[in-house]
Amino acid sequence: MEENILEKSDADLVSLSLENSEFYGFLIQRYQERLKRYILRIAGGVYNDVDDILQDVFIKVYKNLNGYNPKLKFSSWIYRITHNETISFLRKINRKPTTYNFEIDAVKVKTIEEDLTLDQKLDNAKVKENLLRIINNLDKKYQDVVMLRYTEDKDYQEISDILRKPQGTVATLLRQAKSQLKEEILKNQHLFS
Amino acid sequence: MAEEINNKDISNDILNKIKCDKICPTPKWCFVCKNYASWLIVFISGLIISLSLSLMAFLFISHDWDIYQLESENIARHILVYTPYLWIILFLLFILLAVYNFNKTEDGYKFGFIRSIFTGLLIVVILSSFMMITGLSSKINDNFRQDMPGYKVLVRDRCDIWDDPEKGLLSGRVQEIKNDEEFILNDFKDNSWQVRKENVKIIPPEFIIKEGGNIKMIGRICDPCPVRTFIVNTIKPW
Numbered sequence: 001m002e003e004n005i006l007e008k009s010d011a012d013l014v015s016l017s018l019e020n021s022e023f024y025g026f027l028i029q030r031y032q033e034r035l036k037r038y039i040l041r042i043a044g045g046v047y048n049d050v051d052d053i054l055q056d057v058f059i060k061v062y063k064n065l066n067g068y069n070p071k072l073k074f075s076s077w078i079y080r081i082t083h084n085e086t087i088s089f090l091r092k093i094n095r096k097p098t099t100y101n102f103e104i105d106a107v108k109v110k111t112i113e114e115d116l117t118l119d120q121k122l123d124n125a126k127v128k129e130n131l132l133r134i135i136n137n138l139d140k141k142y143q144d145v146v147m148l149r150y151t152e153d154k155d156y157q158e159i160s161d162i163l164r165k166p167q168g169t170v171a172t173l174l175r176q177a178k179s180q181l182k183e184e185i186l187k188n189q190h191l192f193s
Numbered sequence: 194m195a196e197e198i199n200n201k202d203i204s205n206d207i208l209n210k211i212k213c214d215k216i217c218p219t220p221k222w223c224f225v226c227k228n229y230a231s232w233l234i235v236f237i238s239g240l241i242i243s244l245s246l247s248l249m250a251f252l253f254i255s256h257d258w259d260i261y262q263l264e265s266e267n268i269a270r271h272i273l274v275y276t277p278y279l280w281i282i283l284f285l286l287f288i289l290l291a292v293y294n295f296n297k298t299e300d301g302y303k304f305g306f307i308r309s310i311f312t313g314l315l316i317v318v319i320l321s322s323f324m325m326i327t328g329l330s331s332k333i334n335d336n337f338r339q340d341m342p343g344y345k346v347l348v349r350d351r352c353d354i355w356d357d358p359e360k361g362l363l364s365g366r367v368q369e370i371k372n373d374e375e376f377i378l379n380d381f382k383d384n385s386w387q388v389r390k391e392n393v394k395i396i397p398p399e400f401i402i403k404e405g406g407n408i409k410m411i412g413r414i415c416d417p418c419p420v421r422t423f424i425v426n427t428i429k430p431w
Contacts, residue, residue, distance in 0.1 A: 063216060066223075169306075
């Protein structure tokens with residue numbers, strides 16, 4: 001039966017969870033790891049509190065299951081709640097995320113290469129490290145979209161649904177971020193060759 | 194970061210918490226109502242914004258700017274006194290409320306800021322023009338003046354300009370035409386006036402004074418006269 005359940009879509013699991021809360025466990029298992037990583041990335045490493053935030057997220061998601069709109073991807077919806085809960089948590093403890101916590105292994109280098117249409121490959125360790133430094137120094141206003149695009153591998157529609165921003169705004173922010181990123185890479189060519 | 198993440202499965206903890214605390218999903222109708230409530234507030238705000246705009250436009254257009262010097266010493270003071278602050282405040286307040294609630298609707302964020310503002314503005318302009326053209330804004334203004342205490346103090350309009358016989362400005366309804374030179378007029382506060390023409394100029398010249406018609410006049414109070422008398426030199430239709 002469990003195998004059968006694992007093949008179910010998120011939307012199906014939502015419907016099943018509404019009938020029997022036991023099924024909600026499968027949704028938790030499906031998302032807990034990525035959400036935990038996402039929380040740590042946007043909250044700048046709140047290791048001691050991450051489980052509490054995650055628990056609050058899943059309880060909130062459960063309470064709001066009936067509010068899930070199947071027109072959206074479930075992942076976008078749960079990421080949105082996670083994003084908001086994490087920001088609320090930081091506000092509660094009077095902390096602002098100054099810079100996001102991008103990690104080298106999480107950055108989807110391939111997506112960056114494709115998006116920036118660069119000639120060189122960014123796949124060796126040293127180059128990746130330099131790339132990470134540049135990403136971490138990007139303007140704060142770009143970090144939400146850059147995080148979702150280059151670590152969570154979300155497309156424009158998903159980013160728009162997660163951040164509740166129009167797709168045009170997301171596209172503009174990403175375009176500007178990419179241009180800043182490309183400019184920095186070209187300026188520091190020696191670090192990327 | 195990887196080694197610092199504790200990857201324990203928290204699904205059982207959460208399911209236990211859900212059971213122990215008897216947590217239930219909020220019913221669907223709550224979300225539906227919340228979304229509809231946001232749209233309703235946007236809709237009502239849109240109506241109030243349109244009404245405010247149509248009243249501001251009506252008050253501006255119907256205002257007799259050419260005779261401000263009879264009422265005030267300078268145009269700046271006149272504008273300050275006759276600016277419809279109430280409608281301006283309501284207009285701005287409900288724009289904020291509409292924007293806030295629009296963003297709270299399920300799909301509100303999908304429309305860009307410029308697109309929402311432009312569409313909203315277009316609807317508001319069409320609605321308020323409709324209110325102006327059909328005379329609804331004028332009627333609403335009159336009703337508020339009649340029935341809403343304090344409205345006259347907050348929103349001064351041309352009735353206030355033309356209700357100042359000491360400054361030579363008087364308006365009202367023609368009650369009875371006695372002869373070519375005299376008629377009786379009831380001002381909008383229901384005071385009866387004997388009106389006497391003196392080198393009178395009627396603007397426009399083809400305008401005919403009829404019993405029951407509303408007019409506005411420039412002239413002076415007759416002093417001393419046995420009854421309340423106004424000597425008029427300019428008559429205009431209301």
